[in-house]
Amino acid sequence: MRWVYLDNAATTPLLPEVREAMLPYLKELFGNPSSLHDWGDAAREAIETARVQVAQLIGANAEEIIFTGSGTESNNFAIKGLALAQQTKGQHVVVSAIEHFSVLHSARTLEKWGFELTLVPVDKYGVVDPEAVRRSIRKDTVLVSVMHANAEVGTIAPIQEIARVTRENNVLFHTDAVAAAGTIPVDVKKLGVDALSLAGNQFYGPKGVGALWVRKGVRIMPLLDGGVQEGGRRAGTENIPAIVGLGKAAEMARVNMAARIEHLTPLRDRLLTELPGKIDHVVVTGHPQHRLPGNASFCVEFIEGESMLMLLNSKGIAVSSGSACTSRALKASHVLIAMGLPHELAQGSILFTLGIDNNYEDVDYALEVLPPIVDRLRQMSPLYAKFTKTGKGGKQHADI
């Protein structure tokens, strides 16, 4: 059977070069970077090399990079740490409605701690309007956070325009660039943000490692107390192999980014244009132009995403879905709902995220395998039966 991995938003595979770079730090170079002997020196040098590599990926200064245990930790650190460090100025934060749960739930935690929260809505493509951000900013607003790109629908946000608004209002701006950094060009100076999160397993690095960039001079309250690792901002002995891997992956992403985008975009576009031609009543979700090069996301009417996912898996294809049934909480994707999709349509969510190992044969295989699966599930679906009998119940999202 053919095996096709189209779930790179969940995690990308580890590049062999990255793995090779990591291995010595799982073997003889096991030292603790806080130690003062040669073993410690080797580990310390490795971290500082990785810090430069990550900084170069996003146009930052190395000393502004803080290594963390994941994109989730970076987001928790940014939202809670930046808000807490400024709470004497005010206790109001603004985040978009389609943020990752590590941002949304961190903001909810701030609410429990006495902060107030405003959620900025998105349009039907999942785009945040910078003017809506402006309207949500108050005198006591201390932090705005809007994600750079949304992994579920691929939409890329107008970060520069939002940064202009936050600067005019003298409010800190964090962006969750976990889905963007290492995939599309991200330059913190051009963007004009104050803090940015990224994660290694989104660009062929290891899992369990991320970074938070915080512009020099911006105060942040540490979440972890302990030693003075990471400039006293993140205590705990560093995960050296993972940090080395993140650095190597960042370097390779920077060098190969243009070629990767050139490789992924036509594959994505083939899926985006050909799937709706092969299956009736399917809508593309996310922005038609401003979207991640590997993201092809859809909602298929009258059927449910997990069933599609499982039948695709039985044909060797790995995808994901934002349907309620696929989430542990059994709730439809908050991203799709925030974009105004009806629940029953969001239930038919299916997400293909391409990676550098994919090729046209993979895409064509998916295009060949999915239509009979959809047909089979529709033959089973009471919603489809109703639709074919009455012509009613179709919820084709207007002009998406």
Add this chain to the structure above:
Amino acid sequence: MPIYSEKVMEHFMNPRNVGEIENPDGVGEVGNPVCGDMMTFYIKVKDNHLEDVKFKTFGCGAAIAVSSMVSEMAKGKTLEEAQKITPQLVADELEGLPKNKFHCSNLGAQALNKAIKNYLRQKRKGGGKD
């Protein structure tokens, strides 16, 4: 470990009794697409027995497997026996369901029960075709 038992996977991959019955003696519909799962059961009754049971389901793998299993368990049974099929019995026959799916996906017994009640109500009204 995969989230579904082998039995659930087997019924999901090869569901029994999918479809509708023309001129059914009873129809039962439960769930709604907002919460995720929706099932419609159709029954044909002869001599107080379920001569035929068919279903249509919109939902996850568990919902489809549950529908298939219920249809198989119910077919040929008397109405009274079929009404004794509970969600727990269905889950047991399927060698277990994931905890978080037990309530949302395990609507098959309820849909079947509704179809039987629908039949009995019609019969009381004199519309039954038994």
